[in-house]
Amino acid sequence: MTIAMSHWGRYELGRFLSLTLREREIVILRTCARCGCEYEWGVHVMVFANRAELTPAEVTSLTHGCPDDPCWTAGREATLIRMVDALHDSCDINDELWRSAQELFDERQLLDLPLLCGWYHAICFAARTAHVELEPGAPRFADVTPT
Numbered sequence: 001m002t003i004a005m006s007h008w009g010r011y012e013l014g015r016f017l018s019l020t021l022r023e024r025e026i027v028i029l030r031t032c033a034r035c036g037c038e039y040e041w042g043v044h045v046m047v048f049a050n051r052a053e054l055t056p057a058e059v060t061s062l063t064h065g066c067p068d069d070p071c072w073t074a075g076r077e078a079t080l081i082r083m084v085d086a087l088h089d090s091c092d093i094n095d096e097l098w099r100s101a102q103e104l105f106d107e108r109q110l111l112d113l114p115l116l117c118g119w120y121h122a123i124c125f126a127a128r129t130a131h132v133e134l135e136p137g138a139p140r141f142a143d144v145t146p147t
């Protein structure tokens with residue numbers, strides 16, 4: 001099964017994903033935090049947060065905050081967080097949020113977002129269920145605390 005899933009994973013982390021690296025990491029970090037998957041969250045903070053130019057305040061917000069935190073000045077990024085939260089909370093995006101997202105994202109991006117979020121839900125479920133040990137040197141949820 002993991003071999004069959006590897007193609008999907010390569011797409012989600014590859015250059016053909018329609019979201020930017022920064023947007024991808026916003027979705028992944030928020031999904032991992034909401035799923036309580038410290039392992040996958042820590043790996044992505046360690047490997048990708050700097051490449052995605054996420055500030056410490058943004059990483060903290062993605063972990064413990066909300067899309068209304070002052071660090072989210074781009075409406076597009078706050079909308080990504082709202083969409084991830086909606087998918088996590090209700091497995092759906094309500095009509096109002098969907099309409100506002102349609103003003104910011106094209107059709108391909110609107111489809112890539114729930115698939116990316118769903119992929120990382122699956123990764124989080126697997127990592128948590130298997131009790132995957134945290135990576136040495138990777139950040140922990142407690143390392144980013146709201147101020």
